[in-house]
Amino acid sequence: MKTFAVAVAAALMFTGTAHAEPAKVVHTSAKFQNYSPTAKAVTYDAAKVPDGAKVTVLGVPTIGGGTTVLLKLKGLLPHRAYGAHVHVKKCGAAPADSGPHYQNVVDPVQPSVDPAYANPRNEIWLDVHTDGKGFAYTSSTVDWQFVERHAQSVVLHNEHTHTKPGEAGTAGPRLACVNVRF
Template sequence: MPMPRALIGSALASLLLAGCGGADTTDANDTPATPTGTEPAPSPENGGGDEAEFSPIQVSGTWEPYSPDATAITYDDAVPEGKAVDVEVQPEGDAGTRFTLTVRGLEPDRDYGSHVHTKPCGKDPADSGPHYQHNADPEGSPSTNPAYANPENEVWLDFTTDGEGNAESTATVDFRPRQGEANSVVIHENHTKTGPGEAGKAGDRLGCVNVPM
């Protein structure tokens, strides 16, 4: 007897469902297959971490009175208006940094202090905040403990000008400034002190260069 059409249709549907249901979307270890054309999400292991690549920085300007757009701000006649200043920040080795400060036309044959500070330059000399410290003094800032206020944990760029008021100072440290936590280079009136209770002090702030790092 011929099979009823309803039964034939049901049998065919069962065969089709069996064929579709047999497709496997996992590998031999039951790991879901990655769809074709997609890539793994970025992660520190595959080079997609959040830490930005350190790039060289170069800032050049001339000293001028404060304005919101000023690159180099003078607060004292010992840093004369219109004279040039340059700051370079370069990676050194795998994790170090080299800083170079070049000044022209300051007072001749004079000692100046200089450090990297945490905040941008402002209208008030104190606006640039304390020195940047790679390992911060737990007692807070300003830090005068030589265990923290020293040229290995901070960036000191003290210099002495020549007979024409020119100088270049270089400091190399074994760290990279944390992004956004170092923003200026400040010129001080004296070379930096190193003794207990006065370490890091260098007198009044005479000028400030905006160097966001």
């Protein structure tokens, strides 16, 4: 947990932007629950993302014009891999409501499974593996920022992200979603 706090402090210390309109720091903390229109974080599979599990997302612009996104999870299943990505729409009643992954350069073919577009330099991938207590954290830094098109959520998937052509960017079923206004 101390390492996550150090990462957050370091990310905040290096905020800034080279753009005329500065990007913003975003922060969301919530507990996963069944869908309701006012829920910040939704679980679609309570067996894999239990009600009451906690999520924190921090998005920070970097001095060089990039973005760092930090993800912290508590109360998930122990010793388990999860995939996670930033998505274009808010969480909804159905897992697909959050839309596709946010891509800096949008693949003209959707769903995107082309490694030229579906990769950790063009998307924000936040794959984790929980410890014995169901805790995990990770971060992703890209060299671009959310500008006119804002991402709106982070989705937890059933497995780590695949990278092979024809399946790049996929990570199995959507298990949970948290609204984040990047």
